[in-house]
Amino acid sequence: MGAVAAPPDTLVGAVVFTDIVGFTEYTALQGDSDALALLGRQEQIVSEALPPGSRIVKELGDGLLLWFPDACDAVDTSLGLQERFERESTESMLPLWVRIGVHWGRQARRRDDIVGHDVNVASRIVDVAGPGEVVLSEATLTAVGSKLPTVTFEELGPVIMKGIPAPIRLYRASR
Amino acid sequence: MSKEPVSVAVDASPRISIASRSGRIAVVAEERADLFIPDGSAVDEIVRDEAGQVSISTRHGSANLELRCPRGSNVRVGTISGRVELRGSFGEVHVTTVTGNIDLDEAGAIDARTVSGDISVARCGHRCRISTKSGKAEIRQAESAEVATVSGKVSVDASSGAVNVKTASGKVEIGASGQNNVAVQTLSGSVTVKVPRGTRPAALLRSLSGKPRCDCEEGNDCRVAVSTMSGNIEVVPG
Numbered sequence: 515m516g517a518v519a520a521p522p523d524t525l526v527g528a529v530v531f532t533d534i535v536g537f538t539e540y541t542a543l544q545g546d547s548d549a550l551a552l553l554g555r556q557e558q559i560v561s562e563a564l565p566p567g568s569r570i571v572k573e574l575g576d577g578l579l580l581w582f583p584d585a586c587d588a589v590d591t592s593l594g595l596q597e598r599f600e601r602e603s604t605e606s607m608l609p610l611w612v613r614i615g616v617h618w619g620r621q622a623r624r625r626d627d628i629v630g631h632d633v634n635v636a637s638r639i640v641d642v643a644g645p646g647e648v649v650l651s652e653a654t655l656t657a658v659g660s661k662l663p664t665v666t667f668e669e670l671g672p673v674i675m676k677g678i679p680a681p682i683r684l685y686r687a688s689r
Numbered sequence: 690m691s692k693e694p695v696s697v698a699v700d701a702s703p704r705i706s707i708a709s710r711s712g713r714i715a716v717v718a719e720e721r722a723d724l725f726i727p728d729g730s731a732v733d734e735i736v737r738d739e740a741g742q743v744s745i746s747t748r749h750g751s752a753n754l755e756l757r758c759p760r761g762s763n764v765r766v767g768t769i770s771g772r773v774e775l776r777g778s779f780g781e782v783h784v785t786t787v788t789g790n791i792d793l794d795e796a797g798a799i800d801a802r803t804v805s806g807d808i809s810v811a812r813c814g815h816r817c818r819i820s821t822k823s824g825k826a827e828i829r830q831a832e833s834a835e836v837a838t839v840s841g842k843v844s845v846d847a848s849s850g851a852v853n854v855k856t857a858s859g860k861v862e863i864g865a866s867g868q869n870n871v872a873v874q875t876l877s878g879s880v881t882v883k884v885p886r887g888t889r890p891a892a893l894l895r896s897l898s899g900k901p902r903c904d905c906e907e908g909n910d911c912r913v914a915v916s917t918m919s920g921n922i923e924v925v926p927g
Binding site for chain 2: 535536538539540543544603607609611641642644645646668669670671672673674675676681684686
């Protein structure tokens with residue numbers, strides 16, 4: 515028998531997925547060069563907004579996987595990003611129509627990457643968000659508590675997601 | 690549960706939450722005081738929490754469910770596939786599905802989102818927010834409307850308040866009040882905004898390769914801001 519695997523190196527934090535809506539259509543219309551510029555702009559804006567301790571884990575096609583040690587930072591930064599994306603989209607013709615999903619939980623570390631059930635849940639949450647929206651799980655809302663008094667959380671209801679056994683209550687954050 | 694009908698006592702304007710993986714969900718808001726399910730075998734569990742919310746899950750997560758509730762009920766529905774129909778007059782409505790169509794009669798406020806289904810709203814008293822990736826989004830009347838699609842057609846027949854639309858390639862048709870702002874951002878779909886005759890909109894129309902056109906005399910009655918990469922834009926009296 516082989517050696518018993520050591521318990522995975524785990525983290526507790528907020529996983530944030532971003533996704534550019536209409537990226538495929540934009541690429542088809544404008545070409546690869548403009549598409550790359552759009553991705554670069556998204557990454558630049560996100561990098562500038564990240565608070566200490568948080569990081570871009572990896573790029574995922576037209577989206578990003580981010581990690582935050584603090585739930586309030588994750589929600590607050592996500593809302594700030596949406597404000598910035600909206601300004602940029604309005605002022606230029608750059609369609610930074612980004613949807614954002616946030617989930618608080620435990621993640622297994624795999625070198626620089628993070629994996630696990632809670633990462634999968636976060637990736638499903640972003641599918642529910644529309645462009646310009648920040649949608650988060652009940653676990654995230656519980657971790658935030660009453661520490662973001664200027665943020666409104668609207669319950670979207672029980673959301674059933676493919677591959678996730680139980681319904682999850684999701685909330686739309688705004689300010 | 691058995692095939693017998695189920696009746697649950699509820700408060701006035703109750704909060705009802707329905708979770709189901711698949712199967713048609715039909716909710717009727719009518720003149721009654723209870724929550725009534727004609728076929729109890731469609732239901733797995735009914736739970737009433739301390740705050741008075743009634744949560745219903747369907748049998749094995751998959752069943753056709755018909756439910757009748759008091760007018761003004763606040764309803765939340767979560768499902769993956771299967772049509773969602775809400776008939777009658779509701780309070781706040783939230784519906785999330787992946788592939789099913791969503792068909793809503795009337796509500797105070799609406800948030801409806803699907804990935805590939807169509808969404809149709811007859812009347813919304815306040816904010817109507819709908820989102821679909823590839824389905825059609827249709828609002829016949831709303832106080833204000835926020836609509837997002839990727840490739841589906843968007844139509845807002847009449848809105849007395851602000852209208853906000855984002856779509857990648859769907860065609861957009863809006864009937865504006867002429868008193869509130871309209872904002873549309875699209876990549877390639879054509880956009881038509883109709884304003885009441887005599888309205889003088891401030892038209893801010895931007896298209897990289899399409900043709901922007903405003904057939905109204907311009908003024909400051911309302912702001913119509915449309916930007917598109919390649920679609921045509923027209924603002925017309927209607």
